[in-house]
Every structure is written in C-alpha cells, then in structure tokens.
Amino acid sequence: MNVVFEGIMMFGLRASGFVYALLFSYLVLLAAAQTTDPQEASALQAIKNSLVDSMNHLRNWNKGDPCMSNWTGVLCFDTVETDGHLHVRELQLLSMNLSGNLAPELGQLSRLKILDFMWNDLTGTIPKEIGNISSLILLLLNGNKLSGSLPDDLGYLSNLNRLQVDENNITGTIPKSFANLSRVRHLHLNNNSIGGQIPSELSKLSTLIHLLVDNNNLSGNLPPELSELPQLRILQLDNNNFSASEIPATYGNFSKLVKLSLRNCNLQGAVPDLSRIPNLYYLDLSWNHLTGSIPSKKLSENVTTIDLSDNYLNGSILESISNLPFLQTLSLENNFLTGSIPATIWQNKSFSTKARLKIDLRNNSFSNIVGDLTLPNNVTLRLGGNPICTSANIPNTGRFCGSDAGGDETLTNSKVNCPVQACPVDNFFEYVPASPEPCFCAAPLRIGYRLKSPSFTYFPPYVYPFEEYLTNALNLELYQLSIDSFAWEKGPRLRMYLKLFPTLNHSSMFDDSEVRRIRDRFTSWNFSGSDIFGPYELLNFTLLGPYSNLNFNSQSKGISGGILAAIVVGAVASAVAITAAVTLLVMRRHARYQHSLSRKRLSTKISMKIDGVKGFKFKELAMATAYFSSSTQVGQGGYGKVYKGILSDNTTVAIKRAEEGSLQGQNEFLTEIKLLSRLHHRNLVSLLGYCDEEGEQMLVYEFVPNGTLRDWLSVTMICR
Structure with missing residues (x-):
C-alpha cells in the first residue's frame, strides 16, 4: 500500500511542478506585456536628456520601467490597453528647478491628459509636436523662460481645457488656429511679449470663461466680436497698446462678465454704458485717454471696484456712483471732473469691521460737497489737488487733503494660549489656530497659492467666503485651513501662504493617501468655478517634516500598487487553486484505495434502514447550506453548529453538524439516530435523516421558522 500511495503522491508532485512551471512562464509573459508603451518610454528618456536636472529630482528615470517603477512626475493609467x-x-514636473529645453518627443505621449512644467527655468521654444497630443486637457507651461512664437499646432488640441503659458518670454502673435480650441475655458497668455491684434476668430470659443492677455505688446483695435463670447467672465488686457482704439459699445452686451480690466491700453473715446452687465464686479479703465463724462446709468450693485483714474474725463459725479453696497474702491483721480461731490457715495452705509471704502478724487476741479461730511468708520477720502481744499467756504476738509491714504489691509489669525514647548516645532508641528479642541497640535501642509485675477481690491471682507470656497472644494472642515499670510502683487494678484491641517478625529498628520488627494485636487484644477475669486495658480506644494519623504507616484493609481497587485493576487490564487486540485486528485485516489480495504476490515459500519429516516450524502448537505456558509448558520450548541439548509427538492431543513471534538463512535452515533427516530411530540422537531460520511456526523431535522421549545433551548439539526 505504501508503494502505491507514494507512486500516487509522486505523480501529484510532478503534475504540480509542471503546472507551476507553466504558471511562472505565464507571469513572465504577463509582466513583459504590462509595461509602458515602448515609444512613450523612449520619449521620456529623450525628454530627460533635453532637461538640466540640477537638483537630481529625476534620478530614478534611469531605473526600470516608467509606469512600473513610479518615475518621478510620471503618472500612468490604471489599466492595460x-x-x-x-x-x-x-507628466507633473512643477517647481523642480528644471532648466534646458522641452523635447519634441513630448508629442509621442499620445494618451497624455496633463502636461505640467510650471515654475521651472526652461528656455527654448514650445515644440509644435505638443499639438499631436489630442487627448491633452491641461497644458501648463507658465513661470518659465520660454521664447519664440505660440505654435499654430496647439490649435489642434480639441480637448484642451486650460492653456497657461503666462510669465514667459513668448513673442509672435496669437494664432488664429486657437479658434479651434472648442473646449477651452482658460487662455492665460499674460506677461509675455506677444504682439499683433487679438484675432476676432476667438469669438468662436463658446466655452471660454477667462481671457488673460495683459502685459504684452498687443496692438490694433479691440475686437468688438469678443462680446459674443457667451460664457466669458474675465477679460483682462491691461498694459497693451491698442493704437488709440475705442472701447466697443458692444462690450456693454456681455451677459456673464464679472471683471473688465483694460488699464493702460492707449484707449480713447467715451466710457461705454456697461449698466446692462448684470454681475459686473470689477471695472478698471485707468491710465488711458478716455474723454467725455461718466455714464449716467448705474452699474451692477455687485460692483466692488471702479477705477477710471488718469484719463481726460469731464463733467460731474452722478448718482450712478452712489448707493453701491459692496463698493471698496472708487478711483477718479487725475481727471477734469468738476462740480460737487455727492455725500451719498459714503452715506447710508453700514460697514462691518472688515469692510472698507477708499475714495480717491485727487487732482480734479471739485469745488463743493453736497451732504454730510462725517465719514463712517473704514472710509477714507482723498481730495488733494481740488479747489475744495483751498476754499474758506468749506470747513473741515483739511484732513482729507493730505497724502495719507489710510486703510491698510491686515489679517490676524486667532492665537491660542497653549504651552510653548508642548508642540514639537522642530518636527514642523504647530497648534491649529481655529481648532475646536484647544491646543490641538498637528503637522500642516504648506501651500503657495495665488489668485490671478480677483474681482475685489480689499481682501478681509472675502476671507470667510474664500475659506468656505476652498475647504468645500477640498472636502475639508473650515478649521483645517489657515491663511498664514497674504500680499497683493503687481497685476493686481493676491498671493497667499496657506496651511492645511488634519482633522481632529484622526492623527496629528495627514496620511499619504490624503496628501495625494489634496495635491491632486490642486494640480487637476477640479475646483468649481468662482466668479469673485477668479482663476488661481498653485505656486508650490511644500512637503516638510513628516511628509518630506512622500512619493506622489507611489499610489494605488500606479501599476505597482494596482495592476501588479492584481497580477500577484491572481497568480497566487491560481497557484493555490491548481495545488488544491492536484492535492484533491491525489487524496481521492488514496481514499478510493483505502475504501476498497475498509469493506473487508470495518465491520462496525452497519447498513441501516429505518422508516422515515434518510441517509444523506455529505455533498447534498454541503450544497444545501452553501458549503456551510456562515450566512446559513442559525445557532450553535455544545455539540456543534446548526445550519439552515434547502435540499434539492426545496425542503427546508435544519442541520446539526458536530464539531471535531464531539464526534462519537460509529455504534454510539447509530444508537442515537435510532433513539431520536422514535421521539414524536408536537413541541419537538422530527428527525428526517443523518449523514455519516467523510469524517462528518450530522443530524437533519425539520425546520421550524419560529422555533420550538427544543429549538429555543438547544438545537435544530445536526450533521457530523
């Protein structure tokens, strides 16, 4: 017998070894197939060779496969095509101190959705081959030293949502092919040396919401067709030279415009009637050659800023400028305005402690003030250079005729009175300023953030709305955000330094997945739009202290964490299944061999026929209970577990299965079956059958859903 059994086992081992060899070969072929597309891998190497990586951020680009090895800044799709x-x-390579050039091979990344080289030191031109990446959604090249013209080929990017090439040295003109960017919402071309006219063809961009081309060398006329852009919120063209162009009267037809900024554009003619724009917040037409009077019709009640300074305007201030509840800045200095100043500009206003109104009327010809000269808190008035400052008939104006502007902008964070040494500052932990729990110490994420074109000039009244806007966009609690500092920059743009803290319900630091989620929200520009705050830009996402070793590419999205895990799990499961099948085959052969001997040797196995009691096969009861699934278990007693089962004839039964330690001898089990088959009472469930196979002892009873006396006290059915 031993010789036969050893032969069977040897057969099983050989079969198992053969199957494992096949499985190993399959995994080798599978791993070879699930690598980065060779053309894209080659393109990435060419891209690296064109860059100068002074900080050695791309040091792992020479190791392994780009997707499988989590190359820095390279994020791949989850699935194999x-x-x-x-x-x-x-390709996320922002703020890495990279210099050198952009390689034409970028165009070979044919499935790319985000190309981000923001805030580096790149030179050279923008490769026209980028226009081949039809899948591209975000093209972010701002904050470099790129030169040359904008390639016409970029107009082929039919899926592009955002084009940011601002703050470079780009020359040439705006390509007319940009009219083909049928899904673009953001064109940020500002702070370059782009010349020529704005193509009237851009009026075809039905999805465009932000057009920023300020601080360039644009010339020609302002295209009246731009007013046909149905979704445009921000039109910012400051500091260009439009050849004494007039502001088209059609600009009063913008239906959704929030901000119109045409400062220092060499414009002439009259100020158009903009009263029909329902949600205009911000109007800046300063430093031009505009003439005529201020339009008599009232602007939107949402307006925060009116800047018509440094023009040639005449006439008087009309009631159209009065009673604007959210007005923060009224700049009319350096014009030829005359007449009286209506006090209704500042009267009847209830200013909160965070509100402010700055009125600058210097260097005009105002001779009188109509109304109460008593100013509410947080209102500043500048009148220097007007006849009113020298008139003896208007007392108490001297304090408004100096050079002090007043109204400096401040923001104070709440301070907590906590033990100085209790928070490990050396490890970049600090107290959470707005924490509901006093002295909660945590490690923040530090983020450089800038509003590129906000629709206000004074931030404090909008701090709370901004905090709500940002925390909602990031799915964070309000107290988790702290605006550490902010400052206005040329533009005007509002630069901030933000800190994000973990929640009280978790540890004192974000886990890796949460850091990646937050950064992904910033870099994917998935925030919902905000008219008042306008477009933003991420300046830096600094990882210090406990976050300093985080690799943004080592995440479940990557092949190593997702697909590779599935491969390994599948391979292990396959190996286990194959091994189990081989083992089962061997054991069954051995069992059949043993069974043939037991017929002669085991005289205790008695054939028994009792009326009304059936002998069940083990397989029958296993299938009836979904192989004794925990979902079918209805109880447990001293002898074992009780299961609810449904037989092949749809009879519902209760099966009592004995535990290994409760198994009886053959004769004792048969004796128990005979005894139970004779018991009949309305409060006792009836025995239907038994099972005595494969080392199991089980008793099968009728199933009573609401339970009987015996069911409540002990069991329903047994099968061992």
Whole structure:
C-alpha cells in the first residue's frame, strides 16, 4: 500500500511542478506585456536628456520601467490597453528647478491628459509636436523662460481645457488656429511679449470663461466680436497698446462678465454704458485717454471696484456712483471732473469691521460737497489737488487733503494660549489656530497659492467666503485651513501662504493617501468655478517634516500598487487553486484505495434502514447550506453548529453538524439516530435523516421558522 500511495503522491508532485512551471512562464509573459508603451518610454528618456536636472529630482528615470517603477512626475493609467501596454496619463514636473529645453518627443505621449512644467527655468521654444497630443486637457507651461512664437499646432488640441503659458518670454502673435480650441475655458497668455491684434476668430470659443492677455505688446483695435463670447467672465488686457482704439459699445452686451480690466491700453473715446452687465464686479479703465463724462446709468450693485483714474474725463459725479453696497474702491483721480461731490457715495452705509471704502478724487476741479461730511468708520477720502481744499467756504476738509491714504489691509489669525514647548516645532508641528479642541497640535501642509485675477481690491471682507470656497472644494472642515499670510502683487494678484491641517478625529498628520488627494485636487484644477475669486495658480506644494519623504507616484493609481497587485493576487490564487486540485486528485485516489480495504476490515459500519429516516450524502448537505456558509448558520450548541439548509427538492431543513471534538463512535452515533427516530411530540422537531460520511456526523431535522421549545433551548439539526 505504501508503494502505491507514494507512486500516487509522486505523480501529484510532478503534475504540480509542471503546472507551476507553466504558471511562472505565464507571469513572465504577463509582466513583459504590462509595461509602458515602448515609444512613450523612449520619449521620456529623450525628454530627460533635453532637461538640466540640477537638483537630481529625476534620478530614478534611469531605473526600470516608467509606469512600473513610479518615475518621478510620471503618472500612468490604471489599466492595460488593447495593445498590451500601459500609457502615461500625466507628466507633473512643477517647481523642480528644471532648466534646458522641452523635447519634441513630448508629442509621442499620445494618451497624455496633463502636461505640467510650471515654475521651472526652461528656455527654448514650445515644440509644435505638443499639438499631436489630442487627448491633452491641461497644458501648463507658465513661470518659465520660454521664447519664440505660440505654435499654430496647439490649435489642434480639441480637448484642451486650460492653456497657461503666462510669465514667459513668448513673442509672435496669437494664432488664429486657437479658434479651434472648442473646449477651452482658460487662455492665460499674460506677461509675455506677444504682439499683433487679438484675432476676432476667438469669438468662436463658446466655452471660454477667462481671457488673460495683459502685459504684452498687443496692438490694433479691440475686437468688438469678443462680446459674443457667451460664457466669458474675465477679460483682462491691461498694459497693451491698442493704437488709440475705442472701447466697443458692444462690450456693454456681455451677459456673464464679472471683471473688465483694460488699464493702460492707449484707449480713447467715451466710457461705454456697461449698466446692462448684470454681475459686473470689477471695472478698471485707468491710465488711458478716455474723454467725455461718466455714464449716467448705474452699474451692477455687485460692483466692488471702479477705477477710471488718469484719463481726460469731464463733467460731474452722478448718482450712478452712489448707493453701491459692496463698493471698496472708487478711483477718479487725475481727471477734469468738476462740480460737487455727492455725500451719498459714503452715506447710508453700514460697514462691518472688515469692510472698507477708499475714495480717491485727487487732482480734479471739485469745488463743493453736497451732504454730510462725517465719514463712517473704514472710509477714507482723498481730495488733494481740488479747489475744495483751498476754499474758506468749506470747513473741515483739511484732513482729507493730505497724502495719507489710510486703510491698510491686515489679517490676524486667532492665537491660542497653549504651552510653548508642548508642540514639537522642530518636527514642523504647530497648534491649529481655529481648532475646536484647544491646543490641538498637528503637522500642516504648506501651500503657495495665488489668485490671478480677483474681482475685489480689499481682501478681509472675502476671507470667510474664500475659506468656505476652498475647504468645500477640498472636502475639508473650515478649521483645517489657515491663511498664514497674504500680499497683493503687481497685476493686481493676491498671493497667499496657506496651511492645511488634519482633522481632529484622526492623527496629528495627514496620511499619504490624503496628501495625494489634496495635491491632486490642486494640480487637476477640479475646483468649481468662482466668479469673485477668479482663476488661481498653485505656486508650490511644500512637503516638510513628516511628509518630506512622500512619493506622489507611489499610489494605488500606479501599476505597482494596482495592476501588479492584481497580477500577484491572481497568480497566487491560481497557484493555490491548481495545488488544491492536484492535492484533491491525489487524496481521492488514496481514499478510493483505502475504501476498497475498509469493506473487508470495518465491520462496525452497519447498513441501516429505518422508516422515515434518510441517509444523506455529505455533498447534498454541503450544497444545501452553501458549503456551510456562515450566512446559513442559525445557532450553535455544545455539540456543534446548526445550519439552515434547502435540499434539492426545496425542503427546508435544519442541520446539526458536530464539531471535531464531539464526534462519537460509529455504534454510539447509530444508537442515537435510532433513539431520536422514535421521539414524536408536537413541541419537538422530527428527525428526517443523518449523514455519516467523510469524517462528518450530522443530524437533519425539520425546520421550524419560529422555533420550538427544543429549538429555543438547544438545537435544530445536526450533521457530523
């Protein structure tokens, strides 16, 4: 017998070894197939060779496969495509001190959705081959030293949502092909040396909401067709030279415009009637050659800023400027305005402690003030250079005729009175300023953030709305955000230094997945739009202290964490299943061999026939209970567990299955079956059958859903 059994086992081992060899070969072929597309891998190497990586951020770009090895800044799709390869989804290389050039091979990343080289030191031109990436959604090249013209080929990017090439040295003109960017919402071309006219063809961009081309060398006329842009919120063209162009009267037809900024554009003619724009917040037409009077019709009640300074306007201030509840800045200095100043500009206003109104009327010809000269808190008035300052008939104006502007902008964070040494500052932990729990110490994420074109000039009244806006966009609690500092920059743009803190319900630091989620929200520009805050830009996402070793690419999205895990799990499961099958085959052969001997040797196995009591096969009862699934268990007693089962004839039964330590001898089990088969009472469930196979002892009873006396006290059915 031993010789036979050893032969069977040897057969099983050989079969198992053969199957494992096949499985190993399959995994090798599978791993070889699930690598980055060779053309894209080659393109990434060419991109690296064109860059100068002074900080050695891309040191792992020479190791392994781009997607499988989590190359810095390279994010790939989760799934393998029909070509059997992985493809690059994002190239995120912002703020890495990279210099050198952009390689034409970028155009070979054919499935790319995000191309981000913001805030580096790149030179050279923008490769026209980028226009081949039809899948591209975000093209972010701002904050470099790129030169040359904008390639016409970029107009082929039919899926592009955002084009940011601002703050470079780009020359040439705006390509007319940009009219083909049918899904673009953001064109940020500001702070370059772009010349020529704005193509009237841009009026075809039905999805465009932000057009920022300020601080360039644009010339020609302002295209009246821009007023046909149905979704445009911000039109910012400051500091260009439009050849004494007039502001088209059609600009009063903008239906959704929030901000119109045409400062220092060499414009002439009259100020158009803009009263029909229902949600205009911000109007800046300063430093031009505008003439005529201020329009008599009232602007939107939402307006925060009116700047018509440094023009050639005449006439008087009309009631159209009065009674504007959210007005923060009224700048009319350096014009030829005359007449009286209506006190209704500042009267009847209830200013909160965070509100402010700055009125600058210097260097005009105002001779009188109509109304109460008593100013509410937080209102500043500047009248220097007007006849009113020298008139003896108007007392108490001297304090408004100096050079002090007043009204400096401040923001104070709440301070907590906590033990100085209790928070480990050296490890970049600090107290959470707005924490509901006093002295909660945590490690913040530090973020450089800038509003590129806000629709206000004074931030404190909008601090709370901004905090609500940002925390909602990031799915955080309000107390988790702290605006550490902010400052206005040329533009005007509002630069901030933000800190984000973990929640009280978790540890004192964000886990890796949460850091990645937050950063992904910033870099993917998935925030819902905000008219008042306008577009933003991420300046830096600084990882210090406990976050300093975090790799943004080591995440479940990557192949190593997702697909590779599935491969390994699948391979292990396959190996286990194959081994189990081989083992079962061997054991069954051994069992059949043993069974043939037991017929002669085991005289205790008695054939028994009792009326009304059936002998069940083990397989029958296993299938009836979903192989004794925990979902079918209805109880447990001293002898074992009780299961609810449904037989092949749809009879519902209760099966009592004895535990290994409760198994009886053959004769004792048969004796128990005979005894139970004779018991009949209305409060006792009836025995239907038994099972005595494969080392199991089980008793099968009728199933009583609401339970009987015996069911409540002990069991329903047993099968061992």
